[in-house]
């Protein structure tokens with residue numbers, strides 16, 4: 001297997017000129033991803049749509065507008081996140097990406113995750129949910145059954161909290177699930193706060209331990 005990328009510049013260049021699968025023949029622009037390259041929360045969608053294919057940016061079409069409004073509602077800034085897709089080129093007619101297309105593209109997303117080292121990953125829809133869950137050794141049971149929960153585990157040697165949720169395009173078709181999408185993004189924010197809080201308290205414990213001298217310490221002096 002090819003090794004993971006260590007350089008953003010080379011990764012982006014390779015995605016933009018990629019010909020590893022048939023999707024390169026119909027794409028206008030490949031869409032590597034956008035946002036903070038050391039984001040603590042990463043959002044992963046399925047594949048670019050028509051507007052993304054035209055502009056080379058993720059989630060800038062109708063589904064992206066809906067996502068933006070939900071992020072704003074819960075006080076999350078898009079610029080604080082990293083947003084990308086499992087597949088970097090638009091499948092014709094917005095069909096689901098095929099298994100071999102997902103496989104050809106996987107090295108890019110794995111490399112992005114390894115370079116960003118996010119603490120929380122929110123997957124939008126079943127393609128992204130299944131992609132992340134399978135790499136964490138978690139059985140994927142579909143968005144409806146898995147959303148609303150946090151799956152803590154390990155991916156590529158990084159501790160990850162996975163929060164699966166609906167794809168914003170599915171919300172466009174069924175507005176009834178909008179509150180669930182918001183609730184799941186709130187879970188992501190709370191999970192990040194919990195992770196950072198528990199890291200702080202374990203550091204404080206270490207400090208306290210370090211500050212307290214034992215008899216052994218005095219004997220060593």
Ligand code: URA
Nearest residue numbers: 045046047049058059
């Ligand atoms: N749908 C996705 O999954 N990703 C995008 O970037 C846009 C729409």
